[in-house]
Amino acid sequence: MDSPSHKPTPTLADRAYRIRRYALQMGEVQGQGYVGQALGWADVLAVAYGHAMNYRPEEPEWEGRDRFLLSHGHYAIALYAALIEAGIIPESELETYGSDDSRLPMSGMATYTPGMEISGGSLGQGLPIGVGMALGLRFKNNPAFVYNSMSDGELDEGSTWEAAMSAAHHGLSNLICLVDINNQQADGPSSKVLGFEPLADKWAAFGWHVQRIDGNDLPAVIEAFDTARNLQTAQPRVILFDTLMGKGIPFLEQRDKNHFIRVEAAEWQQAIAILDQSQQQEAV
Amino acid sequence: MNTAEKKPRLTTSAMIASIAAEGQRVKSAPFGNALVELAASRPDIVGMTADLAKYTDLHLFAKAYPQRFFQMGMAEQLLMAAAGGMAKEGLLPFITTYAVFGTRRAYDFIHQVIAEENLNVKLCCALPGLTTGYGPSHQATDDLAMMRGVPGLTIVDPCDALDVEQAVPAIAAHNGPVYMRLLRGNVPLVLDEYDYRFELGKAKMLRDGRDVLILSSGFMTMRALETAEELRKHAIDAAVLHSPTIKPLDAETILHEVAKPGRLVVVAENHSEIGGLGEAVARLLLCSGVRPAAFRQIALPDAFLDAGALPTLHDRYGISVEAMVTRIKSWL
Numbered sequence: 213m214d215s216p217s218h219k220p221t222p223t224l225a226d227r228a229y230r231i232r233r234y235a236l237q238m239g240e241v242q243g244q245g246y247v248g249q250a251l252g253w254a255d256v257l258a259v260a261y262g263h264a265m266n267y268r269p270e271e272p273e274w275e276g277r278d279r280f281l282l283s284h285g286h287y288a289i290a291l292y293a294a295l296i297e298a299g300i301i302p303e304s305e306l307e308t309y310g311s312d313d314s315r316l317p318m319s320g321m322a323t324y325t326p327g328m329e330i331s332g333g334s335l336g337q338g339l340p341i342g343v344g345m346a347l348g349l350r351f352k353n354n355p356a357f358v359y360n361s362m363s364d365g366e367l368d369e370g371s372t373w374e375a376a377m378s379a380a381h382h383g384l385s386n387l388i389c390l391v392d393i394n395n396q397q398a399d400g401p402s403s404k405v406l407g408f409e410p411l412a413d414k415w416a417a418f419g420w421h422v423q424r425i426d427g428n429d430l431p432a433v434i435e436a437f438d439t440a441r442n443l444q445t446a447q448p449r450v451i452l453f454d455t456l457m458g459k460g461i462p463f464l465e466q467r468d469k470n471h472f473i474r475v476e477a478a479e480w481q482q483a484i485a486i487l488d489q490s491q492q493q494e495a496v
Numbered sequence: 497m498n499t500a501e502k503k504p505r506l507t508t509s510a511m512i513a514s515i516a517a518e519g520q521r522v523k524s525a526p527f528g529n530a531l532v533e534l535a536a537s538r539p540d541i542v543g544m545t546a547d548l549a550k551y552t553d554l555h556l557f558a559k560a561y562p563q564r565f566f567q568m569g570m571a572e573q574l575l576m577a578a579a580g581g582m583a584k585e586g587l588l589p590f591i592t593t594y595a596v597f598g599t600r601r602a603y604d605f606i607h608q609v610i611a612e613e614n615l616n617v618k619l620c621c622a623l624p625g626l627t628t629g630y631g632p633s634h635q636a637t638d639d640l641a642m643m644r645g646v647p648g649l650t651i652v653d654p655c656d657a658l659d660v661e662q663a664v665p666a667i668a669a670h671n672g673p674v675y676m677r678l679l680r681g682n683v684p685l686v687l688d689e690y691d692y693r694f695e696l697g698k699a700k701m702l703r704d705g706r707d708v709l710i711l712s713s714g715f716m717t718m719r720a721l722e723t724a725e726e727l728r729k730h731a732i733d734a735a736v737l738h739s740p741t742i743k744p745l746d747a748e749t750i751l752h753e754v755a756k757p758g759r760l761v762v763v764a765e766n767h768s769e770i771g772g773l774g775e776a777v778a779r780l781l782l783c784s785g786v787r788p789a790a791f792r793q794i795a796l797p798d799a800f801l802d803a804g805a806l807p808t809l810h811d812r813y814g815i816s817v818e819a820m821v822t823r824i825k826s827w828l
């Protein structure tokens with residue numbers, strides 16, 4: 213928003229709650245979806261769109277906006293929820309999620325959706341695109357930030373590390389990379405698919421300012437965004453968020469971890485009810 | 497939003513849709529099972545994947561032969577180059593990923609590392625052509641065009657579960673790199689009803705007919721067979737020639753069939769109209785001086801395709817049975 217610093221924490225908790233709720237509603241429309249990822253990433257999206265970023269809901273292509281790149285295109289359900297919360301997409305479009313001729317396809321595409329900056333999904337492309345946009349913005353003397361949102365699976369791709377090296381080389385202080393470390397990939401836990409630890413040391417060795425925090429701890433997420441934005445050094449910034457898939461819905465948090473979390477038809481409404489209940493308790 | 501008062505659901509795109517129609521006979525994981533069986537007598541076979549074992553049926557091999565399975569992470573360039581390295585050490589890698597990522601991202605690694613040295617790597621890539629509603633990032637509409645451009649690479653586009661399971665030992669027996677379009681999960685079973693065996697490099701007549709010759713590969717052969725049945729109801733007699741080997745083409749069989757007089761020749765493929773089976777056949781005919789009565793292509797348009805439900809998209813782009821029947825009738 214134009215004056216982000218006045219948003220108090222409870223509002224962000226509200227936003228995270230509604231982002232989770234919208235994502236579950238979209239999951240119910242399809243009967244499936246990357247909802248485990250959306251629930252885990254909701255707090256980061258709430259802070260990005262409710263606190264950190266500069267944008268105009270009614271003018272998604274405003275030149276002064278901070279750019280948010282959804283590199284992990286399969287997280288589209290999460291970003292749609294955030295874009296609805298941000299007022300960029302009307303809530304009524306929820307029901308079209310993943311349907312024929314909808315503006316909300318299963319995998320995020322720039323040509324379909326207002327506020328979707330890139331067509332992600334071929335994983336490992338967001339950060340290289342972000343390098344180019346950050347170079348371009350700096351060239352234009354545009355003070356906007358580029359946020360690249362990516363998954364931990366994308367750490368496997370060589371293109372990510374080509375971009376990491378390039379961003380440091382060019383001193384891209386307007387580039388902030390957000391990594392969802394949910395320890396999940398298609399074939400199993402990321403640590404078993406391709407170990408990437410010690411991850412903070414790797415980014416630091418590549419020349420980045422690094423923070424690693426609990427991505428479901430809202431005050432910590434806010435602080436990390438503030439630190440990344442306010443840093444005075446001429447280097448790119450990465451925030452490594454450890455998140456819990458299914459966060460906020462205990463029966464999903466505890467379910468066998470999977471790239472596609474299994475949700476039975478009746479469970480969508482149960483999940484929404486649990487979410488509503490814990491929101492009411494917090495308000496008390 | 498209350499479930500009871502919700503509007504009827506629009507058609508939605510499945511996460512990883514099966515190409516099998518409702519009620520169609522299917523066989524589960526023909527690739528994974530065939531590879532496990534073959535590996536018992538071929539100790540040089542290793543399996544490698546880029547974080548997609550579960551989605552390419554290679555997890556069956558990983559389970560049966562954990563010591564011979566290598567998880568390379570979601571790094572397709574590494575996958576191809578490392579498979580080349582394995583082959584240089586005398587092993588026989590079967591590698592899997594999705595067709596888009598294997599071909600587009602790792603093209604140079606296939607071309608330079610694997611093909612240029614004629615290394616014995618079998619690339620088995622799932623989601624060929626338009627087999628997902630995820631949009632261009634996942635729709636491998638151009639894989640055959642790219643792979644046909646790689647010298648010395650043998651290319652296979654199987655139709656069904658039978659084709660896939662018979663192709664596995666056949667491509668293993670072939671000494672050199674192979675690109676196979678992989679059908680995974682519950683794969684339709686069709687060709688067992690025909691007197692058919694997969695032979696590398698051979699096209700096979702599945703049914704004869706006087707009016708139309710449909711030349712096809714991949715699951716479009718399944719569609720071609722259904723189309724031929726439908727056309728029969730309209731007194732149109734259609735032949736189907738299945739050419740699962742895209743490169744090298746079975747020139748002899750194709751020329752022999754096309755040379756028979758009076759038939760409209762339709763090449764049907766689950767691929768862009770640019771650079772696939774249709775163009776390969778057109779070139780063969782032109783260069784050989786064999787002219788059919790007429791020549792048409794059923795293929796995906798040269799465009800970035802939409803996201804959506806597969807049946808909707810197959811209709812929209814003219815590769816459903818209904819669309820094929822309509823188009824072929826209009827060409828006669």
Ligand SMILES: Cc1ncc(C[n+]2csc(CCOP(=O)(O)OP(=O)(O)O)c2C)c(N)n1
Pocket residue numbers: 246249284286333334335336363364365366394396397398399470471472546547548570594597601
């Ligand atoms: C370049 C590329 N290779 C492979 C895939 C297929 N794929 C889609 S999601 C995924 C898992 C990647 O890990 P991550 O994004 O961390 O998974 P999640 O946390 O969502 O389970 C894979 C391999 C892809 N989309 N892009």
Ligand SMILES: [Mg+2]
Pocket residue numbers: 363364365392393394395396397402
């Ligand atoms: Mg992950």
